[in-house]
Amino acid sequence: MSAKKAIGLLFFCLLFVSTPGNSFARDAAEKESTALNQKVQTSRLSGINLWIAETYNSERTLYAITVTIVMAALGTSLAFLTDLVLKALGLEVSRISHRE
């Protein structure tokens, strides 16, 4: 993807995230707003679980950013690895002709 395309994509991404759109999904989440402020019990947790729970309890914005970035990073990495495995199995993909 060219740099121009990537910038355009980023712009739309920001636009999408910042617009008041998708309010249906937002409303669905807000319906349970009474339960939203609940805190996770951290006494029995350790390691990564403890870190996730503490971030969830104290820094909700950081939690949201972490989830979004980690999902994107893991999705990309796994896609790359699976692509390598499929290539090794002879299922390589290239530009296809679009016939119905």
Next chain:
Amino acid sequence: MDIFNIYLPIAGIEFNALLLVLIGFCVGVLGGFFGVGGGWIVTPALNIFGFQMAFAIGTDLSNIFGQTIGAVKKHQKMGNIDWKLGLISIATSIVGLEIGSEVIIALEKAGDVGMIVRWCYMLLLWGLGSYMLRDYYAMRPRESKDEDMGREQSSRNKSGNGRPRISERLHRITIPPMISFPSSGIEGVSIWIILLVFLFTGFLSGFLGVGGGFIIMPALVYLIGLPTAVAVGTSLVTVLFSGAYGCFTYALKGRVEMIAALILLVGSAIGVQIGATAVKYIRGYGIRLLFAVMILLAGCSIAIEQVYKLTDIAVYSTTAGLVIMGTAMCMVLIIIVRLVLESKRGKKLRL
């Protein structure tokens, strides 16, 4: 199987990790193959197995975001994405989505909105599924005839330019300004048609409360006239953005179980690559046939859910979830078997 049970700290429940990977894998294959997010499979599945509905939706949206990145990358490589059309679809769908959600709020004040939405959902799924099935069987004899005559490229309609009839009629409307989509082979179409189509699909997304992949994919094929593979890839662009937004906003509201989403993603990221690869080996009409069968059965699942809402007998709700999950698993099996068979056939041809 208890050894695979893990504690999910945010949702506060124990869950089988293997089951999460399996659900993720199924929805990944379907996502890559049909260009859908698959929220209508994962959300009820997670809910049946013990997630609260808000957590099920939030976790699913995070998974959709992660898995769709890989799918978009793969479809891009195959030349299946029309970015221009995809970005227009995102911008326009937001407006339609707002209108749809406003209608829902207005209906909510008037009475039982859930019942109305489910009826519309059922009618849409059955109507769309029946139309696609009819289209498939109407074109099949023609396909076989073309193949017998040794033609590699078969026509998709009687007008001979390869577009379904409805899109052909829409393309005849030439209200300026006109816009072209070279990546999709569309030389000129009124921008108003494009905007209206995406406004409509966005409206349905907002009204039905769904991501919209299963509405956009057939709309791109039948209304705008894209080849099926390009419709699948382009539809995923919209799914990617709604997934990104959904992931962030639900996490912000504390309704994403991060560990569960990550485990789901392990299955779905693998599945989505397999599904997207299968698009290369299965012809457009094959994709549409499977899609039609899947949404017809999804309509049946909604009908059973409707019975549950009317009778309040819990077994109907579980059955509805099992129907949708069973359908998804059967579809995944068919796609993988076809992929293996077709790739073997391809190899033989090369030899």
